[in-house]
Amino acid sequence: MADDTFHLFPRLPIELRHMIWRLCLPHRVSEYDLIVNWVYYNTYSDDALHPCQFASSIVSNGRPPLLTRVCHESRQIAFETGEMGPKLTAEEKEAIDLSGEPEWFTGTNIQWDVWKDSVRDSTHLNWDVGHQINLGYTTSGHPLVSLAREAKRLNGKASFMVDYIQDLMYSEPDDEPLFPFAWAFVNKWPVSEENQKNLAALKLLPEWLVVVNVIVIHLAFPLAAKTGLFGLLGEEVVQVVDAASPLATQLYELAETCEGQAEVVTAAQDFARKPAEYMDDMVKRGAFKCFHDYEIPYRLRPAIMFRLCTEMCNHSDRVKEEQSI
Template sequence: MSAEVTSAEFHLFLALPYEIRMAIWELCLPHRVEEIEPPERYLRWPYIICTLDAAYMANYRPPAISRVCRESRTIVLKTGESYTHFACALASRFPDAPRRLGDNFVAVDTTRYRPSYTLYTGDLARESVENAMWTQPGRLTLHLNFTEDYEDPYGEQITREREEPVAELLWRAQHLRATSVSIMADLILPFCENNWRVGPVIHVSTIRALRRAPSYNAVVLHVPVHLTSVAAARQSGLFGLLGDAPLQLVNPATDWARIEQFKALWLAHGDLVKDRDAVSHFLVTLASEQGFLTRCRLWYADVEKVWVNRLHDGDSHQSRYGLREDEVNEADEMPKPDMDSVWTGANHWPGRDSVWDPDEIAAPTRYWVDIATRSLNKTNPWVQAQLAEMPQFVPHVMFRYCDAKCYLPEAERPQRPIKD
């Protein structure tokens, strides 16, 4: 009698027709959340111990099946390409692209399977298959880590033209055929309670740029996931079928069960004592579905207030400056009503400082109105028109699998990620 075969084993794969084998390999490709730039942990609230870099680097490696066999590698090469090659190719084809595209990328030869992770010309020694920087057009969500006070880790002044990062996001998403686009909630309004009063305020030019897309996934919470077992992360299936999609976006309003799965994975394989990031996120912020969704609804209501108030507060020239003729809509053409017809409720804010610069990125407390005590008058036609032009910002939680054990003191961290 032949040996019993477990459900996890299948020995007749090579006997399948070639077309079926290739279709199976294609199903193994990850659907990733690709980040345009590295995340800046100092802008997250509350402060995150994790550097967030490990997940960013792992997320750009070629899919796991690229290292299985010739057939699987053929599928990887057919459906994806080196990110550096993509950036250089677009920069050469479109000279009017956003100015940061391709500035620090090195061209590579993708006819051979030797793409480079190179960001700077001095890094050519790092070129290898394992360090490839990979993208998969048509199978990704493109994410922008930019906020109004973001500082580029590579020293570029990307806040000089405030609409540019969002314009770059949408431009790249078009050419990468992204299935959706994602932004940090902090770009518009920080999610943390009471933090919005001292946080960044969206600029009118950023509003113009955001208005070019109908909807965005808004990341309201970053949750770094550190586990004691790499195998547990891979076998859970939560980070892709083969564990090669370390960034995951989850909509808490429609998929809270998945959030509970991430929580259960961490409770079973995480450090419940030392990993204070996970303790705060899983056991406090995400402890209650109803409580978290209530916070999301309150955040969205405040987003509407900030959006409308910023457009009303800016003068007509600033609100319209730089708009192409085909971008001007009915809401832009409508005369602005007086402040009291835009808002309901008592205004307890005494007014902004006399030296306030209209072009300054200021805190919401510098507005004419107290957003905390006033509500929008949604019967006002001008308010209705502005809200109709506002994109949908759908709150999402981003889970980032990190195998670097960042939460430990530096002396206790492993020199290399743990391998099972």
């Protein structure tokens, strides 16, 4: 076996070594809350099967990067901008902006210590209408306001699920131009109080990614790392990718290949893809119908969430046994 170790690395100038270490650090999506599989997949039966349990990617996504365990120098570089610790207190987060909105909390918030990099990490909200209906409990705070605070603590970027905005999924593109809409339509359905709050929250950041689909890639870690699609060291296990990015196409194809190679899966994923232009029009048109605001649709861009599951949880002995009967 060829030895690909670069033995002269310790002799490089320290500035160059530090640059290399920094390039190896992952750019992660720091999840504000848990994604609940039976809520996302709309499967409420106790014996329902899901394309993924999500547990593997949730845990792996919060672990310290590999550089914290290589050597003293790499660990020092990792801790320049990263830390393993709890979220900021409500008072600390509220001090980031002057909205006066109390901190939002629900039973699905990630409360344990997770790694966060204030330069490289974005943040994401999994909570949506389905979670609200089925899980229910929240405090008086607002999810998007709290998410914007978290984004400002990190790299300033944030994303949320398309179902979070009510009626967004019911807004299909058509042949009419996005603007101007008939004001008769706007006047017929005034903006709800909840959407007025959402609109104010969306104006806290200059842009947002709106996740229109979640795709899981079931693949062993060594193989995933070799693809180069999950960061230099394979640690970007949760990614929110702009729908128009070539990376989205590459990850889609990898997910389809991995699922196609499995003998049996618990539940097949839907890999049907719509053009990026279609999704962009859907998001912008839906946002205007929700908020009656000309400016906010241009802050929203469609995205796909890709999750790497190394536990191969879509392989089911139960399904194999049923098929053998």
